[in-house]
Amino acid sequence: MQQKNSKHNSKKAVVSIDIGTSKISGLAGYKDEYGMVKILAESSITSTGVLRGIISNTDKVSRAIKEVIKNLEKRIGQSIDSVYVGISNQYINNVIKRGILTRDDLDIEVSSADIDKLVGDMHKIVLKPGSKILDVIPQEFIVDSEQGIIDPIGMAGRRIDANFNIITTKVTAMHSIERSIEKAGVEMKNMRLNSFASADAVLSEDEKEAGVALVDMGGATTDIAIYKDGIMRFAATISLGGNVITEDIKSGCCVMPESAEKLKVKYGSSMPSMVESNTVITIPGIKGRDAKEISQKTLSRIIQARVEEIFDFVMEKIQKSGLERQLIAGIVLTGGASVLKDIKKTIELCTGFSTRIGHPVDNLASGYKEVLFHPAYATAIGLLINGIRMEEVNAVPDIEEEIIVENEISVSEDIEIKKEETNEENGVNSHENDNWFKRNILKPAINFFEEKNDVEF
Numbered sequence: 001m002q003q004k005n006s007k008h009n010s011k012k013a014v015v016s017i018d019i020g021t022s023k024i025s026g027l028a029g030y031k032d033e034y035g036m037v038k039i040l041a042e043s044s045i046t047s048t049g050v051l052r053g054i055i056s057n058t059d060k061v062s063r064a065i066k067e068v069i070k071n072l073e074k075r076i077g078q079s080i081d082s083v084y085v086g087i088s089n090q091y092i093n094n095v096i097k098r099g100i101l102t103r104d105d106l107d108i109e110v111s112s113a114d115i116d117k118l119v120g121d122m123h124k125i126v127l128k129p130g131s132k133i134l135d136v137i138p139q140e141f142i143v144d145s146e147q148g149i150i151d152p153i154g155m156a157g158r159r160i161d162a163n164f165n166i167i168t169t170k171v172t173a174m175h176s177i178e179r180s181i182e183k184a185g186v187e188m189k190n191m192r193l194n195s196f197a198s199a200d201a202v203l204s205e206d207e208k209e210a211g212v213a214l215v216d217m218g219g220a221t222t223d224i225a226i227y228k229d230g231i232m233r234f235a236a237t238i239s240l241g242g243n244v245i246t247e248d249i250k251s252g253c254c255v256m257p258e259s260a261e262k263l264k265v266k267y268g269s270s271m272p273s274m275v276e277s278n279t280v281i282t283i284p285g286i287k288g289r290d291a292k293e294i295s296q297k298t299l300s301r302i303i304q305a306r307v308e309e310i311f312d313f314v315m316e317k318i319q320k321s322g323l324e325r326q327l328i329a330g331i332v333l334t335g336g337a338s339v340l341k342d343i344k345k346t347i348e349l350c351t352g353f354s355t356r357i358g359h360p361v362d363n364l365a366s367g368y369k370e371v372l373f374h375p376a377y378a379t380a381i382g383l384l385i386n387g388i389r390m391e392e393v394n395a396v397p398d399i400e401e402e403i404i405v406e407n408e409i410s411v412s413e414d415i416e417i418k419k420e421e422t423n424e425e426n427g428v429n430s431h432e433n434d435n436w437f438k439r440n441i442l443k444p445a446i447n448f449f450e451e452k453n454d455v456e457f
Contacts, residue, residue: 013040013076014391015083016383017065018194019177021050021243022219022336024061025380026068026083028076031388036365037381039372041075043068052220052239053088055176062183069186082187084387086194086379089223089237091173092134095166097122102159110143110152110160118162131168134193137232139163150229167193167235190390195225195235197382202334202358202375203227212329213318213353216378217337219243222310224317226327234321238313242337245306252302253294259283263299264340270307271342272300307343311350318351327353334358336376 013028024047029039045067049060069080099118103110115138122136141149143157152160174191181188198216199208208227216223220241226234242264249268250260263283269275279296318324330353333344338357347355360378361368363385372381 013072013078013080014384014387015069015072015080016380016387017068017083017085017181018197018377018380018383019050019055019061019065019085019180020047020218020336020379021053021221021241023047023376024050024064024068025377026065026072027377027380027384028072028078028080029384029388031392032365034365037363037385037388038365039368039381039384041072042369042372042377043071043075053090053218053237054173055180058176058180058183061176061180065180065184065186069184080186082189083181084190084192084383084390085177085181085188086197086383087134087169087174087177087191088194088221089225089235090221090239091170092193092235092237093131093168094234094236095125095127095168096139097125097164097166099162099164100159101162103157106156106158110155110157112153114160115153115162118160119164122164122166125166127168130171132171132174133166134169134174134191135167135196137165137167139165139231139233150231165233189387192383192386193235194379195223196232197380197386198223198334198358198360198378199225199227199232199382200385201360201363201378201382202332204362205230207329207332210328211323211326213314213327213331214358215314215331215333215335217241217310217333217335219336222314222335222337224314226318226321226323228323228326233323234317236317236320238310238317240306240310240313241335242340244310245303245337245340248302248306249299253292253299255283255292255294256286263294264303267296267299268303269296269300269341270304270346272297272304274342274345275300303340304346307340307346308350311347315351330354330356332356332358334360334375334378336374338375 011030013030015026015028018025023044025044027039028041029037032038045064047064049055049057055061073080099121101114101118103114119136123133127133140163141152142161143149143152143155144159177191178188195214195216199214203212203214208230211228214225218241220243222238222241224236225232246257246260246264249263250257253260253263263281267281275297277297281294281296281299283292283294285291331347331351333347333355344355344357358375358378359373360375360381361373364372
């Protein structure tokens with residue numbers, strides 16, 4: 001049973017923008033009184049200025065973003081001046097570094113300020129030319145030789161060692177996104193790795209704790225993020241996605257790209273054994289030419305070969321992470337290409353891991369459009385979830401401020417009243433004390449100095 005979240009008192013829409021190779025998507029929403037994400041509007045535009053997850057033409061991308069924002073503004077009835085965006089895993093690197101902090105006072109417990117100092121030191125490391133730190137993720141802490149600590153806050157110790165996974169990306173990739181958002185006339189509030197966003201949308205806390213590989217199959221790339229003990233341990237990308245499957249169908253079946261995409265979505269399967277051998281698909285000819293017939297089993301063999309190749313690369317990345325034997329929850333597949341028929345079974349046979357398809361609706365309030373159930377919206381929904389979370393952290397409710405001010409005035413008035421009451425009560429005693437001082441101390445002293453005469457003068 002859902003419980004109301006009384007802290008939420010604003011319905012100002014938060015907006016996320018997912019800049020993908022195939023399309024640019026935007027979502028507007030807020031957290032409702034039950035703590036769920038309410039989607040107010042959705043808009044998607046075909047992407048023409050993105051190549052393999054990296055922006056190649058900022059003008060084309062900015063025009064698409066501007067159109068997406070315009071559509072969202074019409075539907076929600078609000079002006080949009082800031083957005084939360086994602087960045088592809090393409091060109092990212094994982095750098096493992098260790099930080100050390102020596103504390104002076106053992107009586108003071110480890111605080112968040114100590115952790116912030118360690119993280120801040122990681123931002124000072126020397127990187128390769130053209131690289132920039134995107135995120136610093138603590139992996140584990142060691143407090144006075146006590147190893148395997150996930151959260152050291154509240155512990156007592158003199159020396160804190162910490163291992164960090166520093167995610168870096170190319171400055172040019174980040175700058176291209178910033179320029180595109182700027183040209184679209186809005187402010188970029190935050191940039192987040194797409195794998196983090198997708199994980200927020202489709203992974204459960206139990207999966208992150210047990211060990212899971214999130215595989216996001218997009219149009220041109222396949223992003224991989226591995227979680228263990230609730231922490232993102234490894235991130236990588238493969239420059240192959242759903243588009244290469246379409247290209248293979250186009251070449252193998254000698255059809256136009258549009259027909260190849262339709263064949264993949266409507267009739268495609270990644271397991272030829274699941275397709276009847278006598279099924280034939282007819283494709284209309286171009287400009288009155290004869291129709292073309294294609295065997296569905298042949299189509300399935302083409303798709304199977306490419307899917308298996310992609311997941312051979314995925315397994316290579318998983319093995320490189322060193323966490324292959326720790327993925328108790330197996331693989332969660334999401335992204336636009338994850339809806340391919342029978343792909344779940346193909347992946348399980350290829351990798352040996354149990355697999356499920358990640359639909360990004362677990363955190364959504366009821367009433368969302370059916371299209372948002374599609375795994376292609378995992379990144380956009382995850383960016384929106386993170387944006388709402390950041391807005392809540394940074395927001396200071398006006399009502400609480402007013403209450404604080406009123407309380408301060410009341411306390412001040414109480415103090416003044418108490419002072420006056422005290423003075424009234426002690427008025428008589430103060431007068432008596434003053435008379436006693438004048439009579440017994442001050443007056444004899446004055447008389448003494450006045451009566452004494454200096455003989456020499």
